[in-house]
Amino acid sequence: MRSTEAILQTRRLVKVFGGLRAVDGVDFTLRRGELRCLIGPNGAGKSTFFRLLAGMLRPTSGSVRFKDMDLTRLHPHQIAKVGIGIKSQLPRVYDQMTVAENVWLSANFRHGGEAASAVVDRVLQETRLSDRRDTRAAHLAHGDRQWVEIGMVLAADPELILLDEPTAGMTRAEARRTADLVREINRRASLIVVEHDMDFVRELGAAVTVLHRGAVLAEGSIDEIRGNEAVRDVYLGKRHARR
Amino acid sequence: MPYLSRAGVVLTLAALPFVLSLFQVVQLTVFMIFSLLALSLDLIWGFGGILSFGQAAFFGVGGYAYGVVGINTGLSMLALAGAAIAAAVLAALLGYFTFYGRVSDMYFAVITLTVTLILHQVMGTTADPRYAIGAARLGGYNGMTNVPSLALELPGRPALVLEPVPLFYVVAAFLLCILALCHGLVRSPFGRVLAAIREDEGRTEMLGYDVRWRKLVTFVLSGAIAGLAGGLFAGWGNFINPQVFSLSQSALVVIWVMVGGRGTLHGAIVGALVVQHLTSYLGAASVSYTSVALGLILVAIVLLFPRGLVPAVLGALMRVLARPRPAVSESP
Numbered sequence: 001m002r003s004t005e006a007i008l009q010t011r012r013l014v015k016v017f018g019g020l021r022a023v024d025g026v027d028f029t030l031r032r033g034e035l036r037c038l039i040g041p042n043g044a045g046k047s048t049f050f051r052l053l054a055g056m057l058r059p060t061s062g063s064v065r066f067k068d069m070d071l072t073r074l075h076p077h078q079i080a081k082v083g084i085g086i087k088s089q090l091p092r093v094y095d096q097m098t099v100a101e102n103v104w105l106s107a108n109f110r111h112g113g114e115a116a117s118a119v120v121d122r123v124l125q126e127t128r129l130s131d132r133r134d135t136r137a138a139h140l141a142h143g144d145r146q147w148v149e150i151g152m153v154l155a156a157d158p159e160l161i162l163l164d165e166p167t168a169g170m171t172r173a174e175a176r177r178t179a180d181l182v183r184e185i186n187r188r189a190s191l192i193v194v195e196h197d198m199d200f201v202r203e204l205g206a207a208v209t210v211l212h213r214g215a216v217l218a219e220g221s222i223d224e225i226r227g228n229e230a231v232r233d234v235y236l237g238k239r240h241a242r243r
Numbered sequence: 244m245p246y247l248s249r250a251g252v253v254l255t256l257a258a259l260p261f262v263l264s265l266f267q268v269v270q271l272t273v274f275m276i277f278s279l280l281a282l283s284l285d286l287i288w289g290f291g292g293i294l295s296f297g298q299a300a301f302f303g304v305g306g307y308a309y310g311v312v313g314i315n316t317g318l319s320m321l322a323l324a325g326a327a328i329a330a331a332v333l334a335a336l337l338g339y340f341t342f343y344g345r346v347s348d349m350y351f352a353v354i355t356l357t358v359t360l361i362l363h364q365v366m367g368t369t370a371d372p373r374y375a376i377g378a379a380r381l382g383g384y385n386g387m388t389n390v391p392s393l394a395l396e397l398p399g400r401p402a403l404v405l406e407p408v409p410l411f412y413v414v415a416a417f418l419l420c421i422l423a424l425c426h427g428l429v430r431s432p433f434g435r436v437l438a439a440i441r442e443d444e445g446r447t448e449m450l451g452y453d454v455r456w457r458k459l460v461t462f463v464l465s466g467a468i469a470g471l472a473g474g475l476f477a478g479w480g481n482f483i484n485p486q487v488f489s490l491s492q493s494a495l496v497v498i499w500v501m502v503g504g505r506g507t508l509h510g511a512i513v514g515a516l517v518v519q520h521l522t523s524y525l526g527a528a529s530v531s532y533t534s535v536a537l538g539l540i541l542v543a544i545v546l547l548f549p550r551g552l553v554p555a556v557l558g559a560l561m562r563v564l565a566r567p568r569p570a571v572s573e574s575p
Contacts, residue, residue, distance in 0.1 A: 080451030092449075094442045105439050108432055109451040156451065 006065075007032040007160055007190050008053065013062035015048050015214075022048040024214035025062070030160075035186045037201045038194045039225075040211035041234060046194050047089075049211060050164050053192065054086045055079040066160065080109065085158030085189075089165045091145040093152070095138035099129050102137055102148050107155035119155050127151040127181065143174040150178075154185065161185065163193045167200050179203040256415045260408045272411045274519045275418050276475045281499040281511035282418075282425060283468035288497075289506035290429050291461045292441030293348055297337065297355030299493040300362050301330035301466040305473025306483035307366070310387040313478070314379040319394045319402075323474045330470020331463050338462040342455045356493060363488035386484025393478035414475055418512070421468055425508050428464075437461060502544050504551020513553050 008030040015023040023045045030036055040046050051057040053064060055071050064071040069082060079086070093102050100120055107119040124130045127147045132140065137148055146166060153161055166182070167175040179200055182191065195201050201208060201222060208225045210217045218228045225231050260268050284298045308329035313322035337358060341351050370383025379387060393410060395403040405413060428434050439447045440454050448454050477483040486492065495518075503514020521540060525533045548555035 075448075076445070077448045077451055077453050080449060086449060092443065092446050094439055094446070096442055097439070101435070105436065105447070106450050108436070113432075152450070 005032045006030065007034075007067060008192070009065045010053070011063050011065075013049070013052060013064065014060045015045075015052055015057060016060045017048075021214050023052060023059075026211075026214070026216055028209065028216065030190055030192060032159075033186075033190055035182070035191045035204065035206040036193070037204060037206050037208045038192060038211065039196075039198075039201060039208055040217070044211040045214035046211055047164070048214075050162060050192075050194050054084070054088075054162050080156060080158075083157075083159040085153035085156050085161045087149050087153050087161070087163045087166060089168060091142070091149045093137045093145055093148045096136065098134050098136055099140070099148055099151075100124065100133040103151045103155050106152040110156045119157075123151045123155045126154065126184075128177075143170045146170060146178070147181075150181065157188075159189055161189050161191045163191065165194055165196060167195070167197050175200050176203065253419070256419075257412075260411055265407060268411050269407050270523065272407070272414050273476065273479055274516050275411075275414045276472050276479060277499070277519055278512040278515040279414075279418050279421060279472040279475070280469055280496055281503065281515040282422060282508060283465045283472065284496050284500050285505060285508055285511035286425055286428075286468065287462055287465040288500060289508070289511070290434065290437055290441065291458060291465075293458065293462070294352045294497070295355045295462070295465070296352050296493050296497065297334075297359055298465070298469045298496045299488060300355070300359040301334060301469035302473035302476070302492075302496075303359075303362060303366075303483070303485070303487035304333050305330040305470030306477040306487055307381070307387070307473075308470070309474035309477040310390040310483050311376045311379040313391040314387070314389060315377040317391060317402075318396055319391055319478055320396050322391070323393070323471065323478070326474025326477070327467045327471040330473065331467040334463045334466025335459070338459045338466075342458045342462070345455075356490075359488050359493050360490065363485050363490075366485040366488065382484070384485055386482055386486075387477075388482045390477045390481045390483060392481060393475070410479065414479075417471070417475065421471075422508060422512065429508070433457070433460075498541060500551075502541060502552060504548075504553035504555070507551070507553050510551050510553035514551065517552065 006029050008028075010026055010028045013023055013026045013028070014021065026049060028049075038046055038049070048057065052059050053071075055064075055074055055076060059072055066082060066084060071079065071084075074082070094105070097105075103120045103123050104116055107116040107123070111119050121130075124133055127150060129144065129147060129151060132144065137145060140148065146169070150163075150166065153163075163182070167178050170178060175197065182193065182204060185191065193201075193204065193206070205222070207220065208222055209219045210225060210228075210231050212234050217234065218225055218231050220228070259271065263271065280298060280302050283301070284295060287293050287295050305326035309319075309322045309326040312325035313319055316322070337355065340346075341354060346354065366381065366386075367384045369381035370385070372380060374381045374383075381387065393405045393413065395405060395409075429437070436447065436452055437457060439450075440452070440457060444454055473483075473487070476487075499515040499518055500511045501514070502518055503512065504510030518537075518541070522533070522537055525536055544552065
């Protein structure tokens with residue numbers, strides 16, 4: 001499915017908060033069908049960059065293009081409409097509704113009417129939530145809530161999926177299952193995953209972009225990144241030293 | 244069970260005029276008109292999650308529109324449609340600028356209250372005869388006093404003015420139909436998305452829904468229902484005056500819904516009926532300081548049943564029904 005066509009592209013993307021250049025001139029390209037991990041030490045600008053991609057923030061300068069659309073001009077509700085699914089860091093689900101209703105709300109927007117309930121069944125199976133479909137989201141464990149939100153993203157059949165730390169708060173086994181699910185999703189959608197957890201990134205086996213002080217420090221496979229001197233200094237190096 | 248209780252309500256309403264005195268029938272008619280107004284607030288507040296203090300404004304605008312159209316054309320059914328449309332237009336204007344301007348819910352409540360009080364002031368200054376629309380004089384604080392009664396107007400037949408008992412049935416039919424309509428709406432996909440907006444507006448927007456448009460549609464619908472109630476009210480009493488835009492009237496609508504139980508639809512109706520009956524009882528029983536007594540009772544209700552009377556009563560009923568039966572005989 002991977003092609004040379006860019007599905008998402010940023011040009012000299014800059015976001016300034018007061019005196020801080022949180023994102024400082026990032027050129028980033030994601031090709032259609034690609035799975036990319038975004039890593040970097042705390043304060044590297046990952047979250048800001050993610051929120052710029054998701055249209056939650058307006059850039060100070062530069063552009064974000066999805067296919068041939070300028071995302072920076074879209075309203076939040078239009079981002080989902082053009083085919084981008086977003087999962088923010090903390091699971092944001094409707095606590096007072098059941099698992100099935102949560103997923104239905106997303107499915108109904110894209111598919112509507114009769115088709116929506118079939119999509120709900122499919123997504124619940126995929127995320128292994130079928131047996132908890134009538135449980136209220138408030139009563140779920142943290143990991144399950146993460147999956148409900150992933151299910152909501154899937155139900156909209158997006159072309160591009162942005163995941164912000166999908167394994168935050170998950171156990172090792174849950175994170176492994178999430179990695180399987182992400183690889184499975186990658187068969188039909190392009191993905192950008194922001195992640196702290198290096199084991200998870202390794203399991204995904206995806207290309208990695210390293211951000212540091214709001215700029216791209218390195219790009220490549222996980223092994224190339226591990227071999228990179230500059231990266232080792234700012235990020236991996238410190239971790240290895242600690243081990 | 245729901246069918247049974249619905250049939251019970253319809254039969255009870257049909258039987259009431261045979262049991263009650265004419266005065267009580269007339270009084271219950273206006274209480275049902277107020278119930279319709281309470282229902283309009285529960286739609287936007289209970290289900291849309293947006294507190295509107297402007298329902299009294301839509302009610303009043305509906306009343307005035309009914310008067311103006313009714314006096315000029317003599318057609319009460321046209322006037323009733325005019326009442327709903329005029330209120331819907333005001334709701335659309337107000338809702339467009341606030342929802343699309345991303346005014347927060349708190350300021351929305353303040354803005355709607357302000358609009359109501361401005362209307363109160365403005366309509367009060369129309370005493371001069373030159374303030375007239377066609378033949379309809381607005382009449383300042385005295386209001387319009389020659390508003391035509393509701394009548395059945397069929398083409399080719401003389402208009403049939405509704406006597407108190409037929410009027411009672413017409414108002415009851417309006418109330419039940421609109422209650423059914425609201426129930427249908429909140430259970431429809433539109434209503435489920437509305438529930439999602441109430442729970443987390445930003446999240447719902449991220450799913451792709453245009454939240455502003457959905458809030459606007461709900462608000463316009465709510466305004467139209469309040470306007471219809473206002474039209475019925477003006478036709479019921481043959482008058483309308485700026486008192487409908489007063490602060491106490493605006494607050495009363497919110498109290499009805501709070502007492503009955505927000506987010507239940509029929510709770511709003513029960514709330515309006517209970518509070519209005521209480522008010523008229525306290526007035527008739529010549530309790531001194533009627534409003535103080537009423538206030539104390541309302542505070543007590545809100546403290547004892549924070550979710551409202553209807554959810555409290557239904558909850559108690561459910562607990563009684565669900566209580567496990569005593570064990571018959573346990574083997575030793």
